[in-house]
Amino acid sequence: MPPASTAATLPTLRWIGEIDGCLALIDQTLLPVECREIECRTAEATWEAIKSLRVRGAPAIGVAAAYGVCLGIQSVRDRPEAELFARLSKVCDYLATSRPTAVNLFWALDRMRRTGESLRGKTPVAEIAARLLAEARAIEEEDRRMCRAIGRHGAELFADNSGVLTHCNAGGLATADYGTALAVIFAAHEAGKRLHVFADETRPLLQGARLTAWELLQRGIETTLICDSMAAQVMREGRIAAVIVGADRITANGDTANKIGTYSVAVLARHHQIPFYVAAPSSTFDFSIASGVEIPIEHRNPQEVTHGFGRQTAPTGVAVYNPAFDVTPAELIAAFVTERGVIRPPYLEYLRILREPN
Numbered sequence: 531m532p533p534a535s536t537a538a539t540l541p542t543l544r545w546i547g548e549i550d551g552c553l554a555l556i557d558q559t560l561l562p563v564e565c566r567e568i569e570c571r572t573a574e575a576t577w578e579a580i581k582s583l584r585v586r587g588a589p590a591i592g593v594a595a596a597y598g599v600c601l602g603i604q605s606v607r608d609r610p611e612a613e614l615f616a617r618l619s620k621v622c623d624y625l626a627t628s629r630p631t632a633v634n635l636f637w638a639l640d641r642m643r644r645t646g647e648s649l650r651g652k653t654p655v656a657e658i659a660a661r662l663l664a665e666a667r668a669i670e671e672e673d674r675r676m677c678r679a680i681g682r683h684g685a686e687l688f689a690d691n692s693g694v695l696t697h698c699n700a701g702g703l704a705t706a707d708y709g710t711a712l713a714v715i716f717a718a719h720e721a722g723k724r725l726h727v728f729a730d731e732t733r734p735l736l737q738g739a740r741l742t743a744w745e746l747l748q749r750g751i752e753t754t755l756i757c758d759s760m761a762a763q764v765m766r767e768g769r770i771a772a773v774i775v776g777a778d779r780i781t782a783n784g785d786t787a788n789k790i791g792t793y794s795v796a797v798l799a800r801h802h803q804i805p806f807y808v809a810a811p812s813s814t815f816d817f818s819i820a821s822g823v824e825i826p827i828e829h830r831n832p833q834e835v836t837h838g839f840g841r842q843t844a845p846t847g848v849a850v851y852n853p854a855f856d857v858t859p860a861e862l863i864a865a866f867v868t869e870r871g872v873i874r875p876p877y878l879e880y881l882r883i884l885r886e887p888n
Contacts, residue, residue, distance in 0.1 A: 540565060542590055542703050545597055545667065549660050550604060553597040557584045558703055562744040570594075573602030573621050580628040580635070583735065587704020588778045588814055589673045592634030595625045596666035599642045600659070607659035614655050618646050618662075630826040631787055631855050632778040633816040638669055673706040676811040676869035677713045684714030684774070684809055684867035690723045692771035695761060697730045698789035699741035700776025700809065710776040710809040712745060714867055719751050726752045728770060732789060733758055734834045734852070758791050765802040773799045774867075777810040784860030784877030785822030786810075790853055796862040805864035812868055812884045822857035830854050 543555035553570040560566055570576045576598030579585050585594045602621030606614045622639045645665040649658045701712030718725055727746055732738035739755055746753040764770055773795060779787040786808050799806040832850035866873045873880050
């Protein structure tokens with residue numbers, strides 16, 4: 531594993547080279563034991579990296595998919611325009627099948643489609659490919675800026691010398707840079723606030739233990755790892771002043787899909803009168819869906835539960851229910867932290883600001 535200074539500055543993902551380049555990303559399935567980059571040179575490799583959680587987190591998935599489009603059209607960038615657009619459509623459809631819940635994936639793919647269509651019949655094919663790469667780079671850079679803005683806006687929510695609980699991973703590993711929920715913690719820490727973060731381990735794939743705890747320690751933030759089932763006791767003991775999580779999709783009314791277990795944490799926070807915050811960029815808001823009942827929930831391989839990290843921990847043949855996400859109702863959320871600021875209820879009224887151009 532690289533030394534802390536190297537690992538902390540290694541980007542979650544990056545494009546290497548120009549139009550014939552490739553996508554490099556941290557293989558998050560190896561963390562925290564090993565921090566290693568892998569290279570994706572095809573759309574198929576990008577699909578596999580998203581599906582297998584080598585890259586994960588809604589914003590990072592969106593950026594990776596945009597670059598996956600660029601990889602997918604490399605073989606036709608010198609072919610007739612009709613072939614390029616047929617391939618563009620096929621690649622976008624294919625990458626969209628990698629994971630169903632995170633809306634940033636579809637947002638980024640739609641943006642790449644629109645960019646291509648805006649150039650049809652007006653621009654040489656080779657230049658269209660270059661413009662698509664420029665659009666993917668723009669999506670990455672915009673995500674970096676949004677994450678920094680989320681951190682600035684949210685840092686004021688935390689009091690000095692307080693405890694904060696988070697679930698799953700919404701740090702730099704889940705975005706192009708800095709994170710969403712962890713961006714708020716990082717920004718508060720950089721402003722001199724002393725925070726003690728309690729990180730749920732986040733079963734069954736332990737993103738909180740493997741990724742969040744790793745990121746927090748890299749930045750020198752006081753961190754305590756707990757099992758998911760310990761959150762209620764830690765709240766009862768008065769150790770938690772606030773909860774902050776990320777999101778994979780937020781509907782028009784504010785219902786929020788996030789990693790399985792988030793809903794439980796929100797219910798516990800309400801019982802203990804602890805504010806529950808959600809940090810997410812505007813690209814995570816899906817205004818085409820009215821409420822959380824319409825969000826497609828990804829169901830993953832039962833072996834993630836019965837054979838976690840290669841060891842069998844359940845009897846052969848037992849039935850398994852393994853949804854990757856749950857939905858937290860808007861009424862349990864104290865505020866959304868976005869790049870535009872902190873948005874509080876009533877959400878149907880105030881979320882409209884995210885629909886409007888900057």
